[in-house]
Amino acid sequence: MHITSPAFKDNARAALDDDALQRALGNVRSGFIGKRAKAAAALPEFEQLRDAARDIKDHVLAHLDLYLEAYADKVEASGGHVHWAQDAEDARRIILGICEAKKARTVTKGKSMITEEIGLNAFLEEHAVTPVETDLGEYIIQLRGEHPSHIIAPAVHVNKDQVEEDFRRVHTHLDPARNLEEPTTLLSEARAVLRDKYFQADIGITGANFLVAETGSSIIVTNEGNGDLTQILPKTHIVVASVEKVVPTLEDMSQILRVLARSATGQDMSVYTTLSTGPKRPEDPDGPEDYHVVLLDNGRSAMLGSEFQEMLRCIRCGACMNHCPVYHAVGGHAYGWVYPGPMGAVLTPSLIGVDQAGHLPNASTFCGRCESVCPMRIPLPKMMRHWREREFSRNLNPAAARYGLGLWAFFAKRPAVYHAAMRLAIGTLSRLGRRSGRFASLPFAGGWTRFRDLPAPQGATFQAQWAKKRKSA
Amino acid sequence: MSDARSAILARMRASLGQRAEDAARRAAVADRLQRAPRGIVPQRGQLDPAARTELFCKMAEAVQASVARVASAAAVPGEVSAYLKTHNLPARVRMGADARLAAMPWAGEPHLEIASGRAEGSDLATVSHAIGGVAETGTLVLTAGSDNPTTLNFLPEHHIAVVRESDLVGDYESIWDRLRQIHGKGVMPRTVNMITGPSRSADIEQTLLLGAHGPRALHIIVVAD
Numbered sequence: 001m002h003i004t005s006p007a008f009k010d011n012a013r014a015a016l017d018d019d020a021l022q023r024a025l026g027n028v029r030s031g032f033i034g035k036r037a038k039a040a041a042a043l044p045e046f047e048q049l050r051d052a053a054r055d056i057k058d059h060v061l062a063h064l065d066l067y068l069e070a071y072a073d074k075v076e077a078s079g080g081h082v083h084w085a086q087d088a089e090d091a092r093r094i095i096l097g098i099c100e101a102k103k104a105r106t107v108t109k110g111k112s113m114i115t116e117e118i119g120l121n122a123f124l125e126e127h128a129v130t131p132v133e134t135d136l137g138e139y140i141i142q143l144r145g146e147h148p149s150h151i152i153a154p155a156v157h158v159n160k161d162q163v164e165e166d167f168r169r170v171h172t173h174l175d176p177a178r179n180l181e182e183p184t185t186l187l188s189e190a191r192a193v194l195r196d197k198y199f200q201a202d203i204g205i206t207g208a209n210f211l212v213a214e215t216g217s218s219i220i221v222t223n224e225g226n227g228d229l230t231q232i233l234p235k236t237h238i239v240v241a242s243v244e245k246v247v248p249t250l251e252d253m254s255q256i257l258r259v260l261a262r263s264a265t266g267q268d269m270s271v272y273t274t275l276s277t278g279p280k281r282p283e284d285p286d287g288p289e290d291y292h293v294v295l296l297d298n299g300r301s302a303m304l305g306s307e308f309q310e311m312l313r314c315i316r317c318g319a320c321m322n323h324c325p326v327y328h329a330v331g332g333h334a335y336g337w338v339y340p341g342p343m344g345a346v347l348t349p350s351l352i353g354v355d356q357a358g359h360l361p362n363a364s365t366f367c368g369r370c371e372s373v374c375p376m377r378i379p380l381p382k383m384m385r386h387w388r389e390r391e392f393s394r395n396l397n398p399a400a401a402r403y404g405l406g407l408w409a410f411f412a413k414r415p416a417v418y419h420a421a422m423r424l425a426i427g428t429l430s431r432l433g434r435r436s437g438r439f440a441s442l443p444f445a446g447g448w449t450r451f452r453d454l455p456a457p458q459g460a461t462f463q464a465q466w467a468k469k470r471k472s473a
Numbered sequence: 474m475s476d477a478r479s480a481i482l483a484r485m486r487a488s489l490g491q492r493a494e495d496a497a498r499r500a501a502v503a504d505r506l507q508r509a510p511r512g513i514v515p516q517r518g519q520l521d522p523a524a525r526t527e528l529f530c531k532m533a534e535a536v537q538a539s540v541a542r543v544a545s546a547a548a549v550p551g552e553v554s555a556y557l558k559t560h561n562l563p564a565r566v567r568m569g570a571d572a573r574l575a576a577m578p579w580a581g582e583p584h585l586e587i588a589s590g591r592a593e594g595s596d597l598a599t600v601s602h603a604i605g606g607v608a609e610t611g612t613l614v615l616t617a618g619s620d621n622p623t624t625l626n627f628l629p630e631h632h633i634a635v636v637r638e639s640d641l642v643g644d645y646e647s648i649w650d651r652l653r654q655i656h657g658k659g660v661m662p663r664t665v666n667m668i669t670g671p672s673r674s675a676d677i678e679q680t681l682l683l684g685a686h687g688p689r690a691l692h693i694i695v696v697a698d
Binding site for chain 2: 026027028031043047048049052059062063066067068069071072074078083084085090111134135136137140153154155156157159160163183184186187188191194195199213214215216217223224225226228229232233236243246249250251254257258267268269270271272273276277278279280281283284285286287295297301302303304305306332334338400404424447
């Protein structure tokens with residue numbers, strides 16, 4: 001997919017002016033936060049489970065090579081095939097190879113961010129294979145020619161009237177006079193249209209929430225049931241998963257499951273948690289005859305042992321973006337690639353390079369809400385700071401920012417000079433702004449005053465006021 | 474593809490500063506896979522059998538499943554008929570070859586037509602037998618096979634799932650123990666479905682709607698035994 005992360009500032013500005021998007025983003029602000037808080041509060045062991053989940057993934061990452069070997073052996077022992085993909089191109093080629101071997105024309109897909117990461121849909125289309133997204137949100141954005149704007153609610157940027165328009169445009173076999181006012185009618189229509197696709201598909205492709213080394217199972221967690229129909233009706237099931245999805249045992253998976261849905265949608269458990277192991281057995285009347293797993297590295301092995309290793313604990317619940325004031329303001333598309341929000345601000349520079357994605361770790365207020373709700377306790381703000389440092393050390397920031405930071409650092413390292421300069425500046429500004437109490441424009445502060453007035457300082461510096469207060473007390 | 478495999482694994486070892494033959498690391502992995510430590514198991518489900526059943530039913534109803542409790546397996550066919558009637562459904566269900574279901578007195582419901590085998594897209598109602606249920610979250614657990622084909626769980630509008638009260642457990646971990654007993658350690662049926670309520674989606678303006686692609690309704694029959 002075309003990367004627009006370098007244009008984050010322009011994307012963000014456009015997003016703020018997009019009325020339909022702003023209306024849709026209201027649903028993120030109002031819904032997710034309360035639901036997660038309620039679910040977390042209802043389980044006394046929730047915080048302990050977060051610790052346990054973090055420790056499991058830390059253990060896995062320290063032994064990732066060995067758990068992957070154990071997992072791959074088990075998949076093969078159960079009759080499945082494992083393919084190793086070093087990068088996106090490898091993965092696309094492997095998947096297309098399976099499609100060609102099976103002479104597949106239509107492929108149904110369960111929701112998968114990894115297939116977004118490798119740009120699978122566009123690639124399959126170029127090679128005469130039609131991918132059909134079956135998750136309702138993914139289906140809607142596929143009709144619109146868009147990409148997900150959220151990792152668990154891909155169409156969260158779309159309003160109901162827009163869905164209605166898209167359905168009328170694409171479902172031309174249906175009565176144009178039909179009433180589509182109610183969301184449930186839209187859902188029923190998508191259900192009926194997609195039902196046929198499941199039966200027509202030659203191959204079903206899903207992602208994986210977990211890969212269990214103990215059993216060689218791939219696990220998907222969904223609410224709609226589309227992932228299950230995708231993987232049990234076609235003759236071939238392909239799982240595409242990144243290497244860090246592996247967990248040791250079913251018990252370890254259960255620990256993380258208990259924090260996953262609660263953090264994501266505020267459910268205690270998603271509706272369908274499905275464990276798939278190998279192809280169907282001789283006695284099975286349904287299920288795929290062939291089972292393939294494509295294990296994708298795509299830069300992750302290089303994150304091991306680095307200051308970004310902890311990012312590989314991420315289970316893609318979306319809690320960080322659900323709680324992020326920046327995401328709330330601009331939505332997911334502004335981030336310019338597959339992964340938005342705080343997790344995207346850390347992961348995207350790792351996967352596509354900080355020279356392309358340098359704006360993302362800067363698009364943060366450092367309020368810390370993402371880390372406070374992350375079920376895997378990933379220190380997202382800290383890692384955004386690591387990216388800012390790398391960006392600075394590689395001279396990627398604009399000259400003005402570097403010069404400004406250098407100037408600030410000069411003063412910050414010399415407290416006496418700093419305080420003197422602050423006293424002078426605050427005193428001057430306070431006198432200049434005495435009449436109106438604010439500035440509509442100010443040299444070097446255009447970035448602020450273009451959008452709002454800058455309040456004039458009231459009297460002395462904070463340090464001076466603090467000292468005075470302590471003295472009088 | 475084996476060179477991709479060795480390249481990826483070699484990069485991981487290099488990043489981690491480890492060597493492949495490190496016996497201590499291998500032992501740590503083998504030990505965890507063997508022991509499968511349980512971790513934190515919520516107190517919520519750790520109850521005596523009667524309270525566990527109560528909790529299972531309450532949690533399942535909280536996620537919009539409907540629950541009927543019957544006194545014995547012999548009462549299941551009657552309950553299935555009654556459910557279909559209440560929901561204005563034709564007196565027809567599909568089910569697999571499950572011996573527990575087969576042993577039930579279906580002849581007592583002469584109007585009820587029973588189709589067998591895997592589900593078809595046109596089936597309105599199916600019946601399957603769960604291997605257990607987890608009280609913690611009101612979750613049913615079903616396994617693939619000719620006894621209870623997986624399609625029965627996903628294709629119909631109404632999925633009726635039978636579970637024995639004695640098969641209800643407090644937590645997911647107890648289900649894994651049972652699967653290991655039945656299939657052996659590290660061996661799994663093709664598909665294990667953990668099902669918590671009927672299918673749903675909130676993809677349109679975050680409004681929760683039931684019946685996205687799977688069943689619109691999940692009816693659980695808990696059999697006392």
